[in-house]
Amino acid sequence: MAVLPVLIVSVVVCVDLADGAGMIWLPLLAAGPALAATTNGPRGVLWVGLLTVVLCATLGTRDGVPGRELAAVLSALVAVTLAGGLASALRGRRERVLAAVRSVAETAQHALLKPVPATVGPYQVAVRYSAAAAEARIGGDLYALVPTPYGVRLIVGDVRGKGLPAVGTAALVLGVFREAAYDEPDLLAVVDRIERSLARNLGHDDFVTAVVVGFPQAGHLEVVNCGHTPPLLVRPSGSVAAVEPTHPAPPLGLRALTGETPGLRVLPFTDGDQLLLYTDGVTEARDRGRAFYPLAEGLERHVSREPARTLDALHDELLAHVGGRLHDDAALLLIRKPALSESRVPEATVPAATVPEPAPPARGRCFSEAPDLAPGR
Template identity: 50%
Template sequence: MALVTAVDLTAGPGVGFLPLVSLGPAFAGLIGGWRRTVLYGALALLLCVALGTYDGLFGTRRGYTALASVAGVTLAGVIAAVMRGRREAELASVRSIAEVAQRVLLRPVPRSAGPLQIAVSYTSALAEARIGGDLYEVVASPYGVRVIVGDVQGKGLGAVETAALVLGAFREAAHDETDLVALAARLERSVAREVDGEKFVTAVLAEVRAEEQAAVLLNCGHPAPMLVRSNGTVDFPHPPAYALPLGLGTHGSEPPRSYRVDFAPGEQLLLYTDGVTEARDADGTFFPLEERAGLLKAPGAEAALEALREDVVRHASGPLQDDAAMLLLRYR
């Protein structure tokens, strides 16, 4: 507005810069509230009247046209500011609800349970998203520390609903079932009953008991966990036979079988979803998880997992194509 005023005073009335005074309330309506827009609109009208009088334009149609332009743009700016304010308030409310839903669906895991130090990371493929189809949970049950990390097929609210179903069933069954095979069967029944074959869930279950230097795993079509030994070597313990993902067990496959792996003090077990290993860089190269295992040497489990998460995001050099969840168990 100051620039338009200076140019108008310099160039004179023949150039016709006066209507450009309306840029002030126009930009105010884009970035400010309606009160700010009204303030700049009133200032623009005063400048328009003053400059029009100075240029002698109010004896002609040009002066009144310029005044009408400024008034019209100011009114449009005020309406736009009001509507934008309402949308921002609605968005803030939706985000608040999403954050509450996230705390209910993906509750904070305990930092320690039994002999384990625990850390978790969740990176959404959408920058503004708070929840998605990846899931994780840790339960200190009478049978040991039980963990699940899973990935629901598909995206959107349907995937979130299925994730909530699996987590609810796991939280209850983890305290009741005596072994992981029975626990997986109970999850299978819950998913098959509710989703009716429309969705499935890949998942890996783990159980660690304080008196045993071993972990029991059960894999339902999920990427194999990464086991980092105390000497720095890396292993991906695969099951003797993969079970079908949860929700597809009615297709007549063999029931899932659990298997044991050595898991001693000083070692770490990383459970993750395929959003981690399938993160691609600009050349289309997948994230080399095994090569990055050294990032987990940080003294604290949370710091170690955060370093790995940052490396995944850095490797992708942009938004991830899929949600990426990681859960780290460090045997103290």
């Protein structure tokens, strides 16, 4: 729409008619085609330019502007119109390229970070992801949730670095996780598969922090933390506590440097319990006063029986905390075990996983029926 450029031209014409000064106001008509170049296509720019040339010639003749001076103004208007038309054509081309790039980015996002259903087996799930590069749509944070023969399993992680290399590493981790989660009965074996793959493909300075979670049977939760921020466990009472690892382990890709192996922690996870996994883009988000976003306190304020509503409130509060734009990728994944009395989508919509008999304690396992969880930070 050329409404604003035409409005500017109309104002200049009205001022000239009221003042009758001729050459003082006529050069300002060039603002019309110049502004049209930023908002319209080449055809719109040419129409506005033609309008300004006709009005300039009419007003110049009416005000008695000398021929040479009027010709100079008309030449300037023609030049501005042609330059504006070219700029408009180039802008349109860049917009089409950007639209194509964003379309590819959205396709890549759906391929890597597949949409998570609202209900998986007996659990309610919600995810919110924000890339720091708004036009990229994807970044170095990763998440995945898959129902397997060994229960529902999920991963949330953060790749060191940004840009295409980080996206490539995230794709590698997700691909290995989705394959291993179906093949390996032991959650630690899933982590080992990811570690071996990264050891073959990453540089010496690259690594991935991650939390891998499994629900092998009703009422139990398995957590393997590889240098990642601890998940937050929410009880039905609304209390929030951080699930700290009992055996700290290095990020994925660095095990060969330390020799440390991760441990498996088993916790109770019953009706009404919720588990929030997130990346450091959430907890390290700062406001203008350089204060970090208090995720645990925010979760206590906004926790509800609907994970999607909870994450919507957290995400909105996070954006308000940073002033509207995140400076790092941020991912939030919330899973909840609803009570049987609650009305929800029937479990038949997603095939329930076949749950094997619990495996005997393996290396690095820590079983705790009444865990001593660290308070939320």
